[in-house]
Amino acid sequence: xxxxxxxxxxxxxxRAGLTLTAAQRAEIxxxxxxxxxxxxxxxxxxxxxxxxxxxxxxxxxxxx
Amino acid sequence: xxxxxxxxxEASALIAAKQLSPVELTQHCLDRIAQLDxxxxxxxxxxxxxxxxxxxxxxxxxxxxxxxxxLHGIPLGIKDIYDVEGMPTTAxxxxxxxxxxxxxxxxxxxxxxxxxxxxxxKLATHxxxxxxxxxDLPWPPARNPWNPDHFTGGSSSGTGxxxxxxxxxxxxxxxxxxxxxxxxxxxxxxxxxxxxxxxSRVGVLPLAYSLDHVGPMAWSVEDCALLLQAIAGHDPxxxxxxxxxxxxxxxxxxxxxxxxxxxxxxxxxxxxxPVNAATGTALDGALDFYRREGAFIREVHLSPLLDWRAxxxxxxxxxAFTVHQEWMRGRMSWYGERFRDRVALGGLIAxxxxxDAQRLRRELILELDHATADVDVxxxxxxxxxxxxxxxxxxxxxxxxxNFTSPFxxxxxxxxxxxxxxxxxxxxxxxxxxxxxxxxxxxxxxGHAYERAMPWRARRPALAAA
Numbered sequence: 001x002x003x004x005x006x007x008x009x010x011x012x013x014x015r016a017g018l019t020l021t022a023a024q025r026a027e028i029x030x031x032x033x034x035x036x037x038x039x040x041x042x043x044x045x046x047x048x049x050x051x052x053x054x055x056x057x058x059x060x061x062x063x064x
Numbered sequence: 065x066x067x068x069x070x071x072x073x074e075a076s077a078l079i080a081a082k083q084l085s086p087v088e089l090t091q092h093c094l095d096r097i098a099q100l101d102x103x104x105x106x107x108x109x110x111x112x113x114x115x116x117x118x119x120x121x122x123x124x125x126x127x128x129x130x131x132x133x134x135l136h137g138i139p140l141g142i143k144d145i146y147d148v149e150g151m152p153t154t155a156x157x158x159x160x161x162x163x164x165x166x167x168x169x170x171x172x173x174x175x176x177x178x179x180x181x182x183x184x185x186k187l188a189t190h191x192x193x194x195x196x197x198x199x200d201l202p203w204p205p206a207r208n209p210w211n212p213d214h215f216t217g218g219s220s221s222g223t224g225x226x227x228x229x230x231x232x233x234x235x236x237x238x239x240x241x242x243x244x245x246x247x248x249x250x251x252x253x254x255x256x257x258x259x260x261x262x263x264s265r266v267g268v269l270p271l272a273y274s275l276d277h278v279g280p281m282a283w284s285v286e287d288c289a290l291l292l293q294a295i296a297g298h299d300p301x302x303x304x305x306x307x308x309x310x311x312x313x314x315x316x317x318x319x320x321x322x323x324x325x326x327x328x329x330x331x332x333x334x335x336x337x338p339v340n341a342a343t344g345t346a347l348d349g350a351l352d353f354y355r356r357e358g359a360f361i362r363e364v365h366l367s368p369l370l371d372w373r374a375x376x377x378x379x380x381x382x383x384a385f386t387v388h389q390e391w392m393r394g395r396m397s398w399y400g401e402r403f404r405d406r407v408a409l410g411g412l413i414a415x416x417x418x419x420d421a422q423r424l425r426r427e428l429i430l431e432l433d434h435a436t437a438d439v440d441v442x443x444x445x446x447x448x449x450x451x452x453x454x455x456x457x458x459x460x461x462x463x464x465x466x467n468f469t470s471p472f473x474x475x476x477x478x479x480x481x482x483x484x485x486x487x488x489x490x491x492x493x494x495x496x497x498x499x500x501x502x503x504x505x506x507x508x509x510x511g512h513a514y515e516r517a518m519p520w521r522a523r524r525p526a527l528a529a530a
Contacts, residue, residue, distance in 0.1 A: 012412040017389070020408070028405055035413065042421045052423045
């Protein structure tokens with residue numbers, strides 16, 4: 001069951017620039033509950049120094 | 065031709081010995097496509113005249129100078145998210161239904177062509193590699209050759225079906241959360257998701273940049289090794305491409321299982337997402353085999369599947385929405401329902417949550433790296449059961465249910481699905497092996513050792529054998 005209010009959900013949809021039919025909106029709103037379960041898994045206290053996996057390194061091209 | 069279903073390795077040996085003509089082999093595949101594809105819907109685009117012309121050229125080249133390598137004259141199919149010069153790339157979508165033919169090959173396709181392979185055409189996929197199986201697209205979904213009422217798995221659905229039915233001897237798929245391994249499992253073939261960065265993604269429509277992998281699908285593990293040999297290697301045009309020398313992927317193939325250190329992810333397939341009895345028996349049977357052959361088996365424990373699932377799915381949805389944002393805002397109705405509604409969720413996820421998913425991703429990768437320090441391969445399930453009926457594949461299952469494949473897209477570790485027998489209804493069972501980054505030789509060794517000892521490769525779908 002989706003915890004987010006329908007009003008808040010509609011704001012997310014508007015911010016995403018999506019135009020949904022009533023039927024699409026209803027179904028995606030219901031499915032958003034599954035996303036909330038996933039979000040709860042990644043939102044956990046972390047030290048500020050915890051870096052994402054996307055941090056990259058530059059290869060030393062041409063180095064002696 | 066003595067066998068209706070030669071593997072790439074078998075056909076290659078026959079071609080090299082001039083006992084099999086590439087033209088004969090290509091025509092054989094085309095005949096099977098004509099006979100079976102009306103039922104299987106594996107192909108979206110087939111170019112028979114071009115394939116036969118290429119086969120004749122291969123035959124002439126081989127007669128003059130011998131084969132360039134094991135893929136010379138071998139008919140293959142390509143998932144329809146890859147560019148093949150002269151063929152449209154439709155992604156099985158109305159969005160690209162009338163796409164102009166590609167002007168250049170994808171990097172991996174070009175490598176296969178340079179190796180002398182014969183590209184027969186483009187194969188069915190879930191819409192943009194994420195939205196299926198769907199019945200509201202310009203083309204129907206592919207069907208499982210073992211039972212056409214059943215799901216092929218996806219998203220490399222057409223490749224799985226075509227290889228299992230002998231319409232092609234091998235093919236390319238892509239894997240963002242399991243899309244090579246899942247159809248390999250349900251269609252009873254071998255499918256390899258290589259290490260992230262081992263194979264160039266150039267010329268392949270993206271789904272999720274940091275999760276997409278390019279890889280081979282074929283009847284056997286050895287055939288996957290042959291295909292991988294042709295397509296692996298650094299591509300400066302791919303920002304994720306690894307600058308590493310390419311090993312001989314067959315160098316360890318025949319070393320057997322003795323001495324292998326195997327870590328069993330029993331928590332995944334016996335506790336958190338319990339597989340059905342047939343799959344459990346197959347996995348235990350595989351472990352018994354490895355034990356008998358002198359491998360060392362122990363349990364390995366990782367963070368819960370749901371953690372891996374959360375990371376993989378949130379990242380995939382956000383990246384996929386970003387890839388498709390223009391069309392999602394401007395012509396959303398051109399997508400099929402499953403792709404459209406799933407990817408819409410990606411637009412609703414906050415940037416901070418995407419970053420938190422990437423932070424947890426780093427933690428999980430470090431954990432996996434530590435957990436595999438003293439093992440050669442991990443073993444778990446690919447799927448929890450045999451292929452379900454096509455009309456019973458739930459729309460939201462891919463979002464709601466943790467799977468066994470996504471952790472190795474999240475981590476980029478190479479993973480191989482191979483046939484582990486057949487269930488009571490005759491549908492294939494599968495197991496999954498995982499190795500450390502760039503350790504494909506030992507991964508293929510472990511898979512080949514099991515596969516050649518088992519009788520599973522002697523059986524083909526009854527529909528295909530008729």
